[in-house]
Amino acid sequence: MKNNPLDFEINLLPIISLLAVCISFLLLTAVWVPLGSLGTSQAIGQQTNEKNSKKELLSIWVQFDSNSSLKIFLRDNDFQNVGNARKVFLKKETVKQDTQSIIDDLVKRHPQIDSAILAPDSTTALNSIIQVMDILKSKQNINVGVSPI
Amino acid sequence: MKSIIRQYETDSLIRQSEMLRPERKVSVLRSLASSPILTPLVDVFAILVIYLLIHSVTPNSITEFDKDMKLPHAVNGKSIDPGFVVQIKNHGLFIDDKRVSKNQLIEKLQAYSDNNKTKGEKSRLTIMTDQGTPFSDLSPLVEECSLHGIEEVQFAVIRSPQS
Numbered sequence: 001m002k003n004n005p006l007d008f009e010i011n012l013l014p015i016i017s018l019l020a021v022c023i024s025f026l027l028l029t030a031v032w033v034p035l036g037s038l039g040t041s042q043a044i045g046q047q048t049n050e051k052n053s054k055k056e057l058l059s060i061w062v063q064f065d066s067n068s069s070l071k072i073f074l075r076d077n078d079f080q081n082v083g084n085a086r087k088v089f090l091k092k093e094t095v096k097q098d099t100q101s102i103i104d105d106l107v108k109r110h111p112q113i114d115s116a117i118l119a120p121d122s123t124t125a126l127n128s129i130i131q132v133m134d135i136l137k138s139k140q141n142i143n144v145g146v147s148p149i
Numbered sequence: 150m151k152s153i154i155r156q157y158e159t160d161s162l163i164r165q166s167e168m169l170r171p172e173r174k175v176s177v178l179r180s181l182a183s184s185p186i187l188t189p190l191v192d193v194f195a196i197l198v199i200y201l202l203i204h205s206v207t208p209n210s211i212t213e214f215d216k217d218m219k220l221p222h223a224v225n226g227k228s229i230d231p232g233f234v235v236q237i238k239n240h241g242l243f244i245d246d247k248r249v250s251k252n253q254l255i256e257k258l259q260a261y262s263d264n265n266k267t268k269g270e271k272s273r274l275t276i277m278t279d280q281g282t283p284f285s286d287l288s289p290l291v292e293e294c295s296l297h298g299i300e301e302v303q304f305a306v307i308r309s310p311q312s
Contacts, residue, residue: 012187019194026201036226036308037275042295064284122285126278130221130306137225146302148292149285 038133041143058082060106060116060142062132064124070132072102074110082110090128100135107139119147221280223306232273232303233261237286255293262298273301 056076063071073085088098107113116136120129129146136144218238235254236243242254249257258274265272274294276287294302 012191015191016187016194019191019198022198023194023201026198026205030201030205034308035220035229036223036306037229037303038223038226038306039273039301039303042291042300042302120284122283122288124284125280126282126284126287126304127221127280129284130223130280130304133304134223134225137223146291148295149288 038130038137038144040133040146042145056112057115058110058113060103060113060136062116062118062136064118064120064128066121066123070099070128072099072106074106074113096131096135099132103135103139107142113142115143115145117145117147120149122149218277218279219281220277220305220307222309224309226306226308229275229303229305230273231275232301233258233299234275234277235290237276237278237282237290240286242290251289254290255297258293258297258299266298271301272299273303274299275303275305277305 058074058076061071061073061075063073065071068091069087069089071085071087074082076082086102088095088102092098118129118132133144136142218236234244236246241248242251243249244254244257262272274290276290278287291302
């Protein structure tokens with residue numbers, strides 16, 4: 001068969017080799033860590049929430065106690081405790097489930113809860129704070145804040 | 150016009166190799182073996198390379214952090230929008246991998262906050278630190294954010310699937 005002199009065959013093997021090398025390099029250097037973030041809303045200066053003055057809003061307070069337990073209670077706009085505080089021991093295996101069930105119960109019984117404040121102490125590890133924040137973040141309409149020491 | 154069989158016969162790789170060893174005769178079946186179609190393979194490889202290039206070049210993604218740093222895990226973590234990133238390692242504050250003092254951090258926070266105010270953008274701080282870091286290391290940073298008008302403080306986490 002006489003080939004038309006204007007036709008030529010492209011040898012694809014070098015292109016495939018080059019692309020395979022590029023893919024191998026990029027796969028090795030790519031970072032596959034699924035980074036995310038948990039955000040908190042901080043009060044600035046004398047910021048006040050105008051809504052609070054009109055509605056009876058409640059906030060969940062989570063107080064950490066030297067890495068051994070955490071106390072969960074409700075407070076109203078005047079920083080007065082509402083109801084009883086509940087305690088969860090951090091060393092217990094079911095700590096996450098206990099915390100989740102307490103928060104679910106509070107949110108169900110008090111739909112006017114709109115914020116949550118975490119009050120860790122100096123020895124509280126970030127992991128404990130993040131676990132509680134994670135549970136609170138699953139509730140869509142709750143703003144989470146962290147209180148400095 | 151040549152028959153299809155004839156056409157494939159002459160284009161076959163196996164048939165072409167016959168040229169190196171002209172004494173060997175190739176059977177009809179072997180002469181019908183066609184060369185593999187490489188075009189789709191090249192297309193797939195090209196798409197993979199383009200995707201990986203875009204993924205590696207995407208801005209606003211924190212990809213460099215200490216390998217020894219174990220970030221906490223969270224199920225409800227959102228996609229990260231870095232803003233001002235501060236790393237806390239060995240009780241020290243690091244910005245862009247350089248250790249800074251508290252005063253230097255305050256200056257940079259103030260400059261960042263003022264810059265964003267003039268642009269009308271929201272200021273946010275991202276804290277990257279090991280999951281075992283005590284809150285005593287984080288508290289001054291959280292306090293400075295409130296004092297300098299940074300409304301949103303984000304903690305960098307690794308998103309884990311729901312258990």
